[in-house]
Amino acid sequence: DAKTTQPPSMDCAEGRAANLPCNHSTISGNEYVYWYRQIHSQGPQYIIHGLKNNETNEMASLIITEDRKSSTLILPHATLRDTAVYYCIVTPNAGGTSYGKLTFGQGTILTVHP
Amino acid sequence: KAGVTQTPRYLIKTRGQQVTLSCSPISGHRSVSWYQQTPGQGLQFLFEYFSETQRNKGNFPGRFSGRQFSNSRSEMNVSTLELGDSALYLCASSFSQGGTYEQYFGPGTRLTVT
Numbered sequence: 001d002a003k004t005t006q007p008p009s010m011d012c013a014e015g016r017a018a019n020l021p022c023n024h025s026t027i028s029g030n031e032y033v034y035w036y037r038q039i040h041s042q043g044p045q046y047i048i049h050g051l052k053n054n055e056t057n058e059m060a061s062l063i064i065t066e067d068r069k070s071s072t073l074i075l076p077h078a079t080l081r082d083t084a085v086y087y088c089i090v091t092p093n094a095g096g097t098s099y100g101k102l103t104f105g106q107g108t109i110l111t112v113h114p
Numbered sequence: 115k116a117g118v119t120q121t122p123r124y125l126i127k128t129r130g131q132q133v134t135l136s137c138s139p140i141s142g143h144r145s146v147s148w149y150q151q152t153p154g155q156g157l158q159f160l161f162e163y164f165s166e167t168q169r170n171k172g173n174f175p176g177r178f179s180g181r182q183f184s185n186s187r188s189e190m191n192v193s194t195l196e197l198g199d200s201a202l203y204l205c206a207s208s209f210s211q212g213g214t215y216e217q218y219f220g221p222g223t224r225l226t227v228t
Contacts, residue, residue, distance in 0.1 A: 034215055043204050044217075099170040100163075101172070104157035105156070106156060
């Protein structure tokens with residue numbers, strides 16, 4: 001699986017947009033970008049994923065650059081409850097040795113402050 | 115729809131003992147993955163089961179084993195516990211057979227080995 005690089009920490013004011021970057025310069029054509037987050041003492045929570053088009057759901061938007069070497073997760077109106085560790089994961093959406101396996105890095109600690 | 119449940123939530127064991135953790139996936143999900151989370155190593159993949167078959171395995175010693183039942187419920191077992199096995203053990207379920215990584219995590223079992 002391609003390696004990802006994320007800033008270790010970021011701050012955001014409540015009500016503002018939080019933009020979390022992820023670099024995945026070695027991504028290959030069959031690999032998707034997934035975002036998960038983990039609020040303290042809870043299991044990780046799926047947020048969104050994409051291949052090459054931008055994606056949006058009720059939680060967030062995912063912007064993937066045209067060359068697919070980086071992406072940005074956008075939380076449009078951050079709240080205190082969005083304080084968590086955010087993980088960017090790149091993985092093929094197929095089976096084989098990747099069945100059921102998510103490779104988590106260190107992620108970005110997002111702190112939303114009042 | 116009920117989420118992923120894990121039992122017990124907390125467990126204290128002594129070195130050398132064995133332990134069995136249980137995971138009930140979301141109804142209709144047939145894939146169950148297990149992860150270990152420690153402060154030093156982060157989230158690491160243990161193994162994945164689908165239709166009672168282990169399809170993928172992470173880099174853990176043979177003391178770590180698992181199984182899946184016909185109703186998709188899964189158990190993992192750790193024999194001859196070591197202090198380093200103290201961790202949060204998470205299971206995640208997924209609907210897709212093909213390996214999509216939209217996984218839904220349980221709250222985890224916090225294992226302490228003394």
